[in-house]
Amino acid sequence: MQAYIDEWFQTSAPSIQLEENMLVLYPSFLPSNLADHALNTLITDIPWQQHSLKIYGRRIPFPRLMYWMGQPGTAYRFSGNEFQPHPWHPVVLTIKSLIEQNLPASFNSVLLNLYRHGRDSMSWHADDETCLGPTPTIASISLGSTRHFAWKPKFVKGPSRRIPLPHGSLLIMKGQFQHHYLHALPKTSPPKGCRINLTFRNIVQ
Ligand SMILES: O=C(O)CCC(=O)C(=O)O
Ligand SMILES: [Fe+2]
Structure with missing residues (x-):
């Protein structure tokens, strides 16, 4: 599988389907001028927030900055945090409508993550909160430095895979x-x- 991904990456096919189509990557989805503009604008316009995780009474800062945006009523709760949605940024709305024009899905909120350098990260998790519904479609846009996305089976022992x-x-x-x-x-x-x-x-409840 990893060899297939690496080989595919040397070609310029518009999309790669993985895990029986449950994971699909469009390597160059955004027009490059929009991607550049979004990166430069969001870095400075967003008041990035440092949230933390409470473990045994101690607060451990997440190794990244975050910001929650969306329609009113789309509060997002995870790891002991509750995010109230901030209003949409116009660049984020432009990207959202481009995705919605190309996918049979619509979205009412977005989590923005800022990885400041290679030591910032996100640990193993599933986005399986009840508020997302049983089979959520999540659309994830990347801007800036290329990083690897890794995944592995949840219930059986198996190797992890990764894709840039x-x-x-x-x-x-x-x-x-x-x-x-x-x-x-x-x-x-x-x-x-x-x-x-x-x-x-899409927060459903
Ligand atoms: O940064 C990424 O590509 C992963 C983000 C992610 O998994 C999440 O926000 O739940
Ligand atoms: Fe996630």
Whole structure:
């Protein structure tokens, strides 16, 4: 599978289907001028927030900055945090409508993640909160430095796989993906510049 992904990456096919179509990558989804503009604008316009995880009474800062945006009423709760939605940024709305024109899905909220360098990361998890519904479609846009997206089976022992997410790419997780797999954004040791990730979601309750 990994060889297939690596080989595919040397070609310029518009999309790659993985895990029986539950994971689909469009490596160059955004027009490059929009991707560049979004990266430069969001880095400075967003008042990025440092949230933390409470473990045994201690607060551990997440190794990345975050910001929650969306329609009123789309509060997002995870790891002991509750995010109230901030109003849409116009660049985020432009990207959202481009995705919605190309997918049979619509979104009412987005989590923005800022990975400042290669040591920022996201640990293994599934986006399986009840508020996302049983088979959520999540559309994930990457801007800036290329980082690897890793995934592995949730219930059976099996190797993890990884795929690079280039500037302007779109990764779709859908169907039973959150049920069967965990995913992560691992740290990297070679120095890396910053990366912004936008994961569009639909909060259903
Ligand atoms: O940064 C990424 O590509 C992954 C983000 C993610 O998994 C999440 O926000 O739930
Ligand atoms: Fe996730």
